[in-house]
Amino acid sequence: MHFATTDICDDNAALLEDGTLAVLPPVFLHYGQHKKFSGRASTLKVFEDNALVRSVLETPGNGNVLVIDGGGSMRRALVGGQLGLLAQNNGWAGIVVYGCIRDCDEINACAVGVRALGAHPQKSAKQGVGERDVRVLIAGVPVAAGDWIYADADGVLVAKKQLV
Numbered sequence: 001m002h003f004a005t006t007d008i009c010d011d012n013a014a015l016l017e018d019g020t021l022a023v024l025p026p027v028f029l030h031y032g033q034h035k036k037f038s039g040r041a042s043t044l045k046v047f048e049d050n051a052l053v054r055s056v057l058e059t060p061g062n063g064n065v066l067v068i069d070g071g072g073s074m075r076r077a078l079v080g081g082q083l084g085l086l087a088q089n090n091g092w093a094g095i096v097v098y099g100c101i102r103d104c105d106e107i108n109a110c111a112v113g114v115r116a117l118g119a120h121p122q123k124s125a126k127q128g129v130g131e132r133d134v135r136v137l138i139a140g141v142p143v144a145a146g147d148w149i150y151a152d153a154d155g156v157l158v159a160k161k162q163l164v
Helices: 004-012 013-018 051-057 080-087 106-108
Strands: 021-023 029-032 036-044 066-070 078-079 092-103 113-119 136-138 141-143 149-153 155-159
Touching: 004 013, 004 149, 013 021, 021 113, 021 141, 029 106, 036 051, 036 078, 036 092, 036 106, 036 136, 051 066, 051 080, 066 136, 078 113, 080 106, 092 141, 092 149, 113 149, 113 155
Parallel strands: 036 066, 066 092, 078 092, 092 113
Antiparallel strands: 021 155, 029 113, 036 149, 136 141, 149 155
């Protein structure tokens, strides 16, 4: 995987201007073994409930990135160690959580990239409420299923088309 988000931004200034390429605000912390990851976005919109997160991560990831709009909630974790293992074992490139995770040591042992707002020890509800493959807002940036996600130590990008 040979890319740098800084180079993508420098090489695509016009796309940044027209909104075809966007940078997520620098509010995400890094977890997992992969600091750099990229792939097509699969999206989820949930709030303090991770039943759908589990069901999606139980399917083959095919190198995709699961983008979870958790509404920015800092009250419960949407991804824990078991889900980190599912992501790793089912071929997901990464997970971007607009919300919290837990079991940080377990997630940090997984061969996957994870970005989240922070860690919270309380587990989520398991009602199965939410929507899959819908347009979501991650820290104010729209992400649609099929968009491309590029993440490294400098940040997370959302592109309407594959750039690398």
